[in-house]
Amino acid sequence: MERKGILVVISGFAGAGKGTIVKGLMERYDDYALSVSMTTRKPRPGEEDGKAYFFVDKQKFEETIAAGGLIEYAQYCDNYYGTPRAYVEEQLAKGKDVILEIEIQGALQIRKIFPTALLIFVTPPSAQILKERLLGRGTETPEVVKQRMDRAAQEADGMGEYDYILVNDTVDKAISDAHAIITAAHARPSRNTALMKSINDALDKMAEEK
Protein backbone atom coordinates (compact mmCIF):
# COMPACT_ATOMS: atom_id res chain seq x y z
CA MET A 1 0.00 0.00 0.00
CA GLU A 2 1.12 3.54 -0.73
CA ARG A 3 2.44 5.40 2.26
CA LYS A 4 0.90 8.84 2.72
CA GLY A 5 2.94 11.53 4.42
CA ILE A 6 1.84 12.94 7.76
CA LEU A 7 2.17 16.58 8.72
CA VAL A 8 3.88 16.55 12.10
CA VAL A 9 3.76 19.68 14.23
CA ILE A 10 6.25 19.92 17.08
CA SER A 11 5.74 22.57 19.74
CA GLY A 12 6.83 22.86 23.33
CA PHE A 13 8.20 24.92 26.16
CA ALA A 14 11.27 27.07 25.63
CA GLY A 15 14.32 24.98 26.45
CA ALA A 16 12.44 21.69 26.21
CA GLY A 17 14.71 20.50 23.41
CA LYS A 18 12.41 20.70 20.37
CA GLY A 19 15.22 21.68 18.04
CA THR A 20 17.47 18.83 19.17
CA ILE A 21 14.68 16.31 18.74
CA VAL A 22 13.86 17.56 15.24
CA LYS A 23 17.54 17.47 14.31
CA GLY A 24 17.81 13.91 15.67
CA LEU A 25 14.80 12.75 13.65
CA MET A 26 16.26 14.20 10.45
CA GLU A 27 19.67 12.61 11.08
CA ARG A 28 18.49 9.14 12.13
CA TYR A 29 15.63 8.41 9.78
CA ASP A 30 14.93 8.83 6.07
CA ASP A 31 11.18 9.30 6.45
CA TYR A 32 11.21 12.98 7.26
CA ALA A 33 11.29 16.31 5.46
CA LEU A 34 11.81 19.48 7.46
CA SER A 35 9.65 22.47 6.65
CA VAL A 36 11.58 25.74 6.59
CA SER A 37 9.66 28.82 7.75
CA MET A 38 9.51 32.13 5.90
CA THR A 39 10.23 35.26 7.90
CA THR A 40 10.66 38.99 7.54
CA ARG A 41 13.16 39.10 10.39
CA LYS A 42 16.71 39.94 9.34
CA PRO A 43 19.17 37.03 9.14
CA ARG A 44 21.56 36.81 12.09
CA PRO A 45 25.27 36.37 11.38
CA GLY A 46 25.84 32.90 9.93
CA GLU A 47 22.16 32.25 9.11
CA GLU A 48 21.83 31.06 5.53
CA ASP A 49 18.73 31.71 3.45
CA GLY A 50 16.72 28.49 3.11
CA LYS A 51 18.34 26.78 6.11
CA ALA A 52 16.89 28.13 9.37
CA TYR A 53 14.51 30.40 7.43
CA PHE A 54 13.62 31.79 4.05
CA PHE A 55 14.33 35.48 4.50
CA VAL A 56 12.00 37.85 2.63
CA ASP A 57 10.87 41.44 2.94
CA LYS A 58 7.47 42.51 4.26
CA GLN A 59 6.02 43.11 0.81
CA LYS A 60 6.97 39.64 -0.43
CA PHE A 61 5.57 38.05 2.77
CA GLU A 62 2.25 39.86 2.41
CA GLU A 63 2.04 38.90 -1.26
CA THR A 64 2.59 35.28 -0.25
CA ILE A 65 -0.20 35.52 2.34
CA ALA A 66 -2.52 37.07 -0.27
CA ALA A 67 -1.72 34.30 -2.76
CA GLY A 68 -2.59 31.61 -0.19
CA GLY A 69 1.02 30.52 -0.17
CA LEU A 70 1.30 29.98 3.60
CA ILE A 71 -0.49 27.31 5.61
CA GLU A 72 -0.10 29.35 8.81
CA TYR A 73 1.57 32.57 9.83
CA ALA A 74 1.89 34.81 12.85
CA GLN A 75 3.50 38.08 13.84
CA TYR A 76 6.00 38.51 16.72
CA CYS A 77 7.86 41.68 17.59
CA ASP A 78 6.91 43.29 14.26
CA ASN A 79 8.18 40.33 12.24
CA TYR A 80 6.17 37.82 10.29
CA TYR A 81 6.80 34.06 10.50
CA GLY A 82 4.97 31.54 8.34
CA THR A 83 5.00 28.07 6.77
CA PRO A 84 5.20 27.94 2.94
CA ARG A 85 2.50 25.69 1.54
CA ALA A 86 4.21 24.38 -1.63
CA TYR A 87 7.07 22.52 0.05
CA VAL A 88 4.77 20.90 2.62
CA GLU A 89 2.29 19.66 0.02
CA GLU A 90 5.02 18.45 -2.34
CA GLN A 91 6.75 16.39 0.38
CA LEU A 92 3.49 14.96 1.74
CA ALA A 93 2.57 13.85 -1.78
CA LYS A 94 5.94 12.05 -2.00
CA GLY A 95 5.04 10.11 1.14
CA LYS A 96 7.43 12.00 3.40
CA ASP A 97 6.35 13.01 6.87
CA VAL A 98 6.83 16.76 7.06
CA ILE A 99 8.01 18.23 10.34
CA LEU A 100 7.11 21.76 11.39
CA GLU A 101 8.52 23.25 14.55
CA ILE A 102 6.03 25.98 15.46
CA GLU A 103 4.34 27.49 18.49
CA ILE A 104 0.88 26.82 19.74
CA GLN A 105 -1.20 29.36 17.77
CA GLY A 106 0.42 28.18 14.55
CA ALA A 107 -0.16 24.57 15.58
CA LEU A 108 -3.86 25.15 16.14
CA GLN A 109 -4.15 26.96 12.78
CA ILE A 110 -2.54 23.92 11.12
CA ARG A 111 -5.01 21.56 12.77
CA LYS A 112 -7.89 23.50 11.20
CA ILE A 113 -6.47 23.25 7.68
CA PHE A 114 -4.96 19.76 8.04
CA PRO A 115 -7.26 17.92 10.45
CA THR A 116 -5.06 14.83 10.13
CA ALA A 117 -1.92 16.67 11.25
CA LEU A 118 -0.15 15.08 14.22
CA LEU A 119 0.48 17.54 17.05
CA ILE A 120 3.29 16.74 19.48
CA PHE A 121 4.09 18.84 22.54
CA VAL A 122 7.60 18.60 24.01
CA THR A 123 8.02 19.14 27.74
CA PRO A 124 10.79 18.72 30.29
CA PRO A 125 10.18 15.72 32.57
CA SER A 126 9.06 17.75 35.59
CA ALA A 127 7.64 21.07 36.68
CA GLN A 128 10.86 21.68 38.65
CA ILE A 129 13.05 21.39 35.55
CA LEU A 130 10.67 23.58 33.55
CA LYS A 131 10.89 26.17 36.33
CA GLU A 132 14.71 26.10 36.28
CA ARG A 133 14.72 26.59 32.52
CA LEU A 134 12.29 29.52 32.66
CA LEU A 135 14.26 31.23 35.43
CA GLY A 136 17.49 30.63 33.53
CA ARG A 137 20.85 31.18 35.20
CA GLY A 138 19.56 34.07 37.23
CA THR A 139 21.26 36.49 34.86
CA GLU A 140 18.16 37.30 32.81
CA THR A 141 16.27 40.53 33.33
CA PRO A 142 12.92 40.23 35.13
CA GLU A 143 11.29 41.23 31.81
CA VAL A 144 12.81 38.26 29.97
CA VAL A 145 11.75 35.86 32.73
CA LYS A 146 8.24 37.33 32.71
CA GLN A 147 8.01 36.97 28.91
CA ARG A 148 9.07 33.32 29.08
CA MET A 149 6.65 32.61 31.91
CA ASP A 150 3.71 34.21 30.14
CA ARG A 151 4.46 32.23 27.04
CA ALA A 152 4.91 29.00 29.00
CA ALA A 153 1.60 29.60 30.81
CA GLN A 154 -0.16 30.13 27.49
CA GLU A 155 1.46 27.00 26.05
CA ALA A 156 0.61 24.95 29.15
CA ASP A 157 -3.06 25.86 28.70
CA GLY A 158 -2.91 24.37 25.21
CA MET A 159 -1.03 21.13 26.04
CA GLY A 160 -4.24 19.10 26.19
CA GLU A 161 -5.02 20.10 22.58
CA TYR A 162 -1.99 18.19 21.36
CA ASP A 163 -2.21 14.55 20.29
CA TYR A 164 0.90 13.56 22.23
CA ILE A 165 2.96 14.83 25.15
CA LEU A 166 6.60 14.01 24.49
CA VAL A 167 8.60 14.00 27.72
CA ASN A 168 12.21 14.92 27.02
CA ASP A 169 14.09 13.22 29.82
CA THR A 170 17.05 11.92 27.84
CA VAL A 171 17.43 13.26 24.29
CA ASP A 172 18.13 9.87 22.78
CA LYS A 173 14.90 8.37 24.14
CA ALA A 174 12.93 11.51 23.23
CA ILE A 175 14.05 11.18 19.59
CA SER A 176 13.10 7.50 19.41
CA ASP A 177 9.80 8.21 21.20
CA ALA A 178 9.02 10.93 18.64
CA HIS A 179 9.73 8.44 15.87
CA ALA A 180 7.51 5.86 17.63
CA ILE A 181 4.65 8.37 17.83
CA ILE A 182 4.88 9.12 14.11
CA THR A 183 5.28 5.43 13.19
CA ALA A 184 2.19 4.59 15.24
CA ALA A 185 0.19 7.32 13.49
CA HIS A 186 0.72 5.53 10.17
CA ALA A 187 -1.01 2.46 11.65
CA ARG A 188 -4.28 4.21 12.53
CA PRO A 189 -7.30 2.69 10.75
CA SER A 190 -8.04 6.09 9.16
CA ARG A 191 -4.67 5.86 7.37
CA ASN A 192 -5.28 2.28 6.23
CA THR A 193 -8.70 2.53 4.64
CA ALA A 194 -7.46 1.33 1.23
CA LEU A 195 -5.93 -1.84 2.72
CA MET A 196 -9.02 -2.52 4.83
CA LYS A 197 -11.28 -2.06 1.81
CA SER A 198 -9.20 -4.33 -0.40
CA ILE A 199 -9.28 -7.05 2.27
CA ASN A 200 -13.04 -6.76 2.66
CA ASP A 201 -13.52 -6.90 -1.11
CA ALA A 202 -11.27 -9.97 -1.40
CA LEU A 203 -13.21 -11.79 1.32
CA ASP A 204 -16.54 -10.96 -0.35
CA LYS A 205 -15.20 -12.24 -3.67
CA MET A 206 -13.96 -15.48 -2.09
CA ALA A 207 -17.36 -16.03 -0.46
CA GLU A 208 -19.08 -15.60 -3.86
CA GLU A 209 -16.72 -18.07 -5.52
CA LYS A 210 -17.51 -20.76 -2.97
Next chain:
Amino acid sequence: MERKGILVVISGFAGAGKGTIVKGLMERYDDYALSVSMTTRKPRPGEEDGKAYFFVDKQKFEETIAAGGLIEYAQYCDNYYGTPRAYVEEQLAKGKDVILEIEIQGALQIRKIFPTALLIFVTPPSAQILKERLLGRGTETPEVVKQRMDRAAQEADGMGEYDYILVNDTVDKAISDAHAIITAAHARPSRNTALMKSINDALDKMAEEK
Protein backbone atom coordinates in the same frame (compact mmCIF):
# COMPACT_ATOMS: atom_id res chain seq x y z
CA MET B 1 6.20 10.45 36.77
CA GLU B 2 4.92 6.96 37.51
CA ARG B 3 4.39 4.81 34.44
CA LYS B 4 0.98 3.16 34.33
CA GLY B 5 0.63 -0.13 32.52
CA ILE B 6 -1.51 -0.39 29.39
CA LEU B 7 -3.67 -3.37 28.57
CA VAL B 8 -2.73 -4.30 24.99
CA VAL B 9 -5.07 -6.56 23.04
CA ILE B 10 -3.65 -8.20 19.92
CA SER B 11 -6.04 -9.81 17.45
CA GLY B 12 -5.80 -10.57 13.78
CA PHE B 13 -6.39 -12.90 10.89
CA ALA B 14 -5.35 -16.54 11.16
CA GLY B 15 -1.78 -16.83 9.89
CA ALA B 16 -1.10 -13.10 10.21
CA GLY B 17 1.72 -13.73 12.66
CA LYS B 18 0.18 -12.55 15.96
CA GLY B 19 1.98 -15.20 17.98
CA THR B 20 5.38 -14.37 16.48
CA ILE B 21 4.89 -10.66 17.12
CA VAL B 22 3.88 -11.27 20.75
CA LYS B 23 6.86 -13.57 21.24
CA GLY B 24 9.16 -10.93 19.71
CA LEU B 25 7.83 -8.20 22.01
CA MET B 26 8.42 -10.39 25.08
CA GLU B 27 11.95 -11.28 24.00
CA ARG B 28 13.12 -7.83 22.94
CA TYR B 29 11.68 -5.55 25.58
CA ASP B 30 11.32 -5.59 29.36
CA ASP B 31 8.10 -3.56 29.44
CA TYR B 32 5.69 -6.38 28.79
CA ALA B 33 3.87 -9.09 30.71
CA LEU B 34 2.02 -11.78 28.79
CA SER B 35 -1.43 -12.75 29.98
CA VAL B 36 -2.02 -16.51 29.97
CA SER B 37 -5.57 -17.65 29.19
CA MET B 38 -7.55 -20.18 31.20
CA THR B 39 -9.22 -22.98 29.27
CA THR B 40 -11.22 -26.16 29.75
CA ARG B 41 -9.69 -27.71 26.65
CA LYS B 42 -7.38 -30.67 27.34
CA PRO B 43 -3.64 -29.97 27.11
CA ARG B 44 -2.01 -31.22 23.90
CA PRO B 45 1.18 -33.25 24.17
CA GLY B 46 3.97 -30.98 25.35
CA GLU B 47 1.68 -28.18 26.57
CA GLU B 48 2.60 -27.18 30.11
CA ASP B 49 0.05 -25.79 32.55
CA GLY B 50 0.60 -22.03 32.97
CA LYS B 51 2.57 -21.63 29.72
CA ALA B 52 0.21 -21.63 26.73
CA TYR B 53 -2.81 -21.94 29.03
CA PHE B 54 -3.97 -22.58 32.55
CA PHE B 55 -5.82 -25.88 32.17
CA VAL B 56 -8.87 -26.31 34.42
CA ASP B 57 -12.06 -28.36 34.40
CA LYS B 58 -15.48 -26.98 33.54
CA GLN B 59 -16.58 -26.66 37.17
CA LYS B 60 -13.50 -24.63 38.13
CA PHE B 61 -13.95 -22.40 35.04
CA GLU B 62 -17.59 -21.71 35.87
CA GLU B 63 -16.72 -20.96 39.49
CA THR B 64 -14.11 -18.48 38.24
CA ILE B 65 -16.72 -16.80 36.00
CA ALA B 66 -19.16 -16.62 38.93
CA ALA B 67 -16.51 -15.08 41.18
CA GLY B 68 -15.77 -12.35 38.60
CA GLY B 69 -12.31 -13.78 38.11
CA LEU B 70 -12.21 -13.40 34.32
CA ILE B 71 -12.13 -10.13 32.40
CA GLU B 72 -13.50 -11.83 29.28
CA TYR B 73 -14.38 -15.34 28.23
CA ALA B 74 -15.91 -17.16 25.29
CA GLN B 75 -16.86 -20.68 24.29
CA TYR B 76 -15.55 -22.47 21.17
CA CYS B 77 -16.25 -26.08 20.23
CA ASP B 78 -17.58 -26.86 23.71
CA ASN B 79 -14.51 -25.44 25.44
CA TYR B 80 -14.23 -22.30 27.50
CA TYR B 81 -11.40 -19.78 27.03
CA GLY B 82 -10.95 -16.75 29.27
CA THR B 83 -8.55 -14.14 30.66
CA PRO B 84 -7.86 -14.32 34.42
CA ARG B 85 -8.33 -10.93 36.03
CA ALA B 86 -5.84 -11.14 38.92
CA TYR B 87 -2.66 -11.42 36.84
CA VAL B 88 -3.71 -8.61 34.48
CA GLU B 89 -4.50 -6.20 37.32
CA GLU B 90 -1.37 -7.09 39.28
CA GLN B 91 0.93 -6.48 36.29
CA LEU B 92 -0.81 -3.24 35.25
CA ALA B 93 -0.39 -1.96 38.81
CA LYS B 94 3.34 -2.72 38.55
CA GLY B 95 3.52 -0.52 35.45
CA LYS B 96 3.89 -3.40 33.02
CA ASP B 97 2.01 -3.35 29.74
CA VAL B 98 -0.03 -6.54 29.67
CA ILE B 99 -0.44 -8.28 26.33
CA LEU B 100 -3.48 -10.40 25.54
CA GLU B 101 -3.73 -12.31 22.30
CA ILE B 102 -7.47 -12.82 21.80
CA GLU B 103 -10.07 -12.80 19.06
CA ILE B 104 -12.44 -10.02 18.21
CA GLN B 105 -15.40 -10.75 20.52
CA GLY B 106 -13.05 -10.99 23.47
CA ALA B 107 -11.32 -7.78 22.36
CA LEU B 108 -14.58 -5.86 22.26
CA GLN B 109 -15.56 -7.23 25.70
CA ILE B 110 -12.21 -5.98 27.02
CA ARG B 111 -12.80 -2.53 25.59
CA LYS B 112 -16.06 -2.25 27.57
CA ILE B 113 -14.39 -3.11 30.90
CA PHE B 114 -11.07 -1.35 30.21
CA PRO B 115 -11.95 1.63 27.99
CA THR B 116 -8.26 2.61 27.92
CA ALA B 117 -7.16 -0.76 26.52
CA LEU B 118 -5.15 -0.52 23.30
CA LEU B 119 -6.56 -2.70 20.52
CA ILE B 120 -4.18 -3.77 17.75
CA PHE B 121 -5.26 -5.76 14.72
CA VAL B 122 -2.60 -7.73 12.83
CA THR B 123 -3.05 -8.25 9.11
CA PRO B 124 -0.98 -9.58 6.22
CA PRO B 125 0.19 -6.77 3.91
CA SER B 126 -2.31 -7.51 1.13
CA ALA B 127 -5.64 -9.13 0.36
CA GLN B 128 -3.81 -11.54 -1.95
CA ILE B 129 -1.57 -12.85 0.85
CA LEU B 130 -4.55 -13.12 3.19
CA LYS B 131 -6.35 -15.15 0.53
CA GLU B 132 -3.39 -17.50 0.11
CA ARG B 133 -3.23 -18.05 3.85
CA LEU B 134 -6.94 -18.76 4.12
CA LEU B 135 -6.86 -21.21 1.22
CA GLY B 136 -3.78 -22.87 2.68
CA ARG B 137 -1.77 -25.36 0.65
CA GLY B 138 -4.84 -26.69 -1.09
CA THR B 139 -4.78 -29.74 1.18
CA GLU B 140 -7.42 -28.49 3.61
CA THR B 141 -10.98 -29.78 3.46
CA PRO B 142 -13.58 -27.35 2.06
CA GLU B 143 -15.04 -27.23 5.60
CA VAL B 144 -11.78 -25.97 7.11
CA VAL B 145 -11.40 -23.32 4.39
CA LYS B 146 -15.00 -22.24 4.89
CA GLN B 147 -14.49 -21.99 8.68
CA ARG B 148 -11.39 -19.83 8.21
CA MET B 149 -13.13 -17.61 5.68
CA ASP B 150 -16.18 -17.07 7.85
CA ARG B 151 -13.99 -16.16 10.77
CA ALA B 152 -11.84 -13.84 8.62
CA ALA B 153 -14.96 -12.15 7.24
CA GLN B 154 -16.25 -11.59 10.77
CA GLU B 155 -12.85 -10.26 11.88
CA ALA B 156 -12.56 -8.00 8.83
CA ASP B 157 -15.89 -6.39 9.75
CA GLY B 158 -14.42 -5.49 13.12
CA MET B 159 -11.04 -4.13 11.95
CA GLY B 160 -12.22 -0.53 12.09
CA GLU B 161 -13.03 -0.96 15.80
CA TYR B 162 -9.36 -1.45 16.58
CA ASP B 163 -7.10 1.45 17.50
CA TYR B 164 -4.33 0.32 15.17
CA ILE B 165 -3.89 -1.83 12.08
CA LEU B 166 -0.51 -3.53 12.28
CA VAL B 167 0.64 -4.65 8.83
CA ASN B 168 2.91 -7.67 9.15
CA ASP B 169 5.08 -7.43 6.08
CA THR B 170 8.41 -8.40 7.64
CA VAL B 171 8.27 -9.83 11.16
CA ASP B 172 11.13 -7.70 12.43
CA LYS B 173 9.45 -4.45 11.41
CA ALA B 174 6.06 -5.66 12.68
CA ILE B 175 7.55 -6.27 16.14
CA SER B 176 9.18 -2.83 16.27
CA ASP B 177 5.99 -1.22 14.91
CA ALA B 178 3.97 -2.94 17.67
CA HIS B 179 6.43 -1.57 20.23
CA ALA B 180 6.16 1.90 18.63
CA ILE B 181 2.36 1.78 18.87
CA ILE B 182 2.49 0.90 22.57
CA THR B 183 5.24 3.46 23.27
CA ALA B 184 3.17 6.16 21.58
CA ALA B 185 0.12 5.24 23.66
CA HIS B 186 2.04 6.15 26.82
CA ALA B 187 2.49 9.67 25.42
CA ARG B 188 -1.22 10.42 25.02
CA PRO B 189 -2.34 13.44 27.07
CA SER B 190 -4.87 11.21 28.88
CA ARG B 191 -1.94 9.17 30.24
CA ASN B 192 -0.01 12.29 31.29
CA THR B 193 -2.60 14.20 33.29
CA ALA B 194 -0.47 14.19 36.48
CA LEU B 195 2.52 15.74 34.68
CA MET B 196 0.33 18.31 32.93
CA LYS B 197 -1.33 19.26 36.21
CA SER B 198 1.96 19.60 38.06
CA ILE B 199 3.31 21.87 35.29
CA ASN B 200 0.20 24.03 35.36
CA ASP B 201 0.38 24.29 39.16
CA ALA B 202 4.08 25.23 39.06
CA LEU B 203 3.43 27.97 36.51
CA ASP B 204 0.54 29.37 38.59
CA LYS B 205 2.78 29.37 41.65
CA MET B 206 5.59 31.16 39.79
CA ALA B 207 3.14 33.78 38.58
CA GLU B 208 1.96 34.41 42.17
CA GLU B 209 5.53 34.75 43.43
CA LYS B 210 6.32 37.46 40.88
